[in-house]
Amino acid sequence: MPDISEDGRTWLLTGPTSGYAIHLTDDHELLHLHWGPRITLADAEALAVRPLPDYWPFESPLDGREEYPVEGGPRFARPALSVRTQERRGTEWRFEAYEAEDDALRLRFRDGGLAVTLHYRMRDDVVERWATLDNDGPEVELLRADSATWTLPDRDGWRLSQLHGRWAAESRLVRSDLTYGEKVIGSRRGHTGHQHLPWVALDTDATEERGEVYGCALGWSGSWRIAVAQLPDARVQITGGAGYDDSGLLRLAAGESFTTPVFAGLWSDGGYGGASRAWHAYQRMYVIPDAGEDRPVLFNSWEATEFDISEEQQRALARRAADMGVELFVVDDGWFGARTSDRAGLGDWTPNPDRFPGGLKPLADHVHGLGMRFGIWVEPEMVNPDSDLYRAHPDWVQHQTGRKRVEFRNQLVLNLARDDVRDYLWERLDALLSSAPIDYVKWDFNRCFTDAGWPEEAYPQRLWVDHVRSLYALLDRLRGAHPGVDFESCSGGGGRIDLGVMSRTDQVWTSDNTDPLDRLAIQHGFSQIHPARVMAAWVTDSPNTQLNGRVSTLRFRFVSAMAGVLGVGGDLTKWTDDELAEARKWVSLYKEIRPLVQRGDLYRLRPPQGGPSAVQYVLGGETVVLAWLEAQHYGEPVPALRLRGLDPTASYECRETGEVHRGAVLLHHGVRAGLSGDLDAAVLQLRRI
Ligand code: DGJ
Helix, strand or coil, rough: CCCECCCCEEEECCCCEEEEEECCCCCCCCEEEEEEEEHHHCCCCHCCCCCCCCCCCCCCCCCECCCCCCCCCCCCCCCCEEEEECCCCCCCCCCEEEEEECCEEEEEEEEEEEEEEEEEEECCEEEEEEEEEEEECCCEEEEEEEEEEECCCCCCCCEEEEEEECCCCEEEEEECCCEEEEEEEEEEECCCCCCCCCCCCCEEECCCCCCCCCEEEEEECCCCCEEEEEEECEEEEEEEEECCCCCCEECCCCCEEECCEEEEEEEEEEHHHHHHHHHHHHHHHCCCHHHHHHHHEEEEEEEHHCCHHHHHHHHHHHHHHHCCCCCCCEEEECCCCCCCCCCCCCCCCCCCCCCCCCCCCCHHHHHHHHCCEEEEEEEECCCCCHHHHHHHHHHEECCCCCCCCCEEEEEEECCCHHHHHHHHHHHHHHHHHHCCCCCEEEEEECCCCCCCCCCCCHHHHHHHHHHHHHHHHHHHHHHHHHCCCCCEEEECCCCCHHHHHHHHCEEECCCCCCHHHHHHHHHHCCCCCCCCEEEEEEEECCCCCCCCCCCCCCCHHHHHHHCCCCECCCHHCCCCCCHHHHHHHHHHHHHHHHHHHHCCCCEECCCCCCCCCCCECCCCEEEEEEEEECCCCCCCCCCCEEECCCCCHHHHECCCCCCEEEEEHHHHHCCCCCHHHHHHEEEEEEEEC
């Protein structure tokens, strides 16, 4: 329950280590007071009576201090809320009421017919924030309605961390000094995008294990924007929400509402590593469905067979996968409609009669008979022009009258904002999941929006938001109707990874880049925010067939992929008996360490920067280290790895060497993983004795 001052104008939310305080002035301004270590209500009240700087007339004292800056009045910083009606633009609200219960706080303001409610919910040390806009007056256009604005304390020398990328090179961590002005990241592509994960972190002097880190992550799977601003007086605010531009999200007629996605914020004084562990724990506890259940080892057919698939060949792969210890067999693209290449078939979600004459059930039964679960690939939001669906409904795609329909990968985007499209997809997918014993759906999305028009609709702009709402509604409904089916979020690799989609899928496809060395950097970035429990990683063929032809050992490929949810994606029909036997051992080892990887605390011991790198997972009295050596230069010995998260007074036995190590020695002097040469990898399991 939040602490509330007697006058009902100062509120303090408290987590296990952190506090968050806000204050309402007599002029109905909602000011940010504190975000950082725990404080008392008396501390917050002392902050509340501090006078605002006397800045007029060229600066506004409100800038950089308001919880949810609106457009209008004496404000020059970026507004979180920008609205217009027939008569006027901007907002001048009055406070109406607050409600506090359990871990939540709601503050309601009103401007004419528009009620603005700011929501806060404390989830351990993560503050979830979002806003609802309820209109009971004349039509209001929401030009911009961000989820939240976060305010950082006055400090010198802020640094910004972000996860940038592109296809096959997602989630790469960069850190730079913040300077005056704004740094804007986001997506105007209709999906979360490969280019940025919707996350930022700010610090002034943090290291991997020490110092204050502020992080913010948005739960939205469409276009989005996060703006980090260093204002003229050096104050820093982070504003974010759905949509990229300020040109209109939705129109609200009388009686209509909009709820923004959640923008979650975390303060940690445990450095980047501590912040990551807190984010991981939060997602496992509050975001990811059934996160207490470990994810199975899967096989995916994509790199093995691409579009050239047949039932017999999938059965052969399944037999080899089962023999290796795989628990879930997924048939990727190519099983449906006329999908013999990427030029046809998307939209026709019935098994290809030449390839699967009896439908999917015989293959699913075969896979089940081998002791594995059975999964399929779909891309429901898309259509090939060469498909029965498009021939029947050419008006169902996003398009503008009289303009060309841009084809990426020979496909167009269905307009999911249309009720008929959403209904069709529900019926088709529900029928598909009822037609065969399907346990798993890999849900892909392989192109960005380019022609986001909707000729019959008076306000086509709403298509951007409503596409995402429909996607969420479909996933929720399918999960409700088929509770035994798990879902994977994929978008040409990691193009749709965010807290929104993660709350309704079981794991995500991290990247189409399955090169085990490139993956270390991608996984390093991914781990800044998301846990290994959702990070799918496959062992594929060597030389790598998808990207760079790099040759690597099975050992290196497996240890790289074992840092997440292990999968196998190579052409097993071409693997030798020795390779299959070795793979069986690695899969078996993964199953032993899986609880630690998927549910343990992650420590990044050394980042992948050309030399040795390592991660460590700790769960109870057990720990496992995965270590890699990209290249050993000048014959230099590889440094010992200092472990973390252990009891210095305990002793630990190493499973691989049989050696007993003292906890204090492991923590302060480390252990050698036995790495040498190029592209080497090692696993060390230690158990407290
Ligand atoms: C893109 C995905 O990321 C791949 O894993 C694969 O499913 C292909 N699409 C299939 O078209």
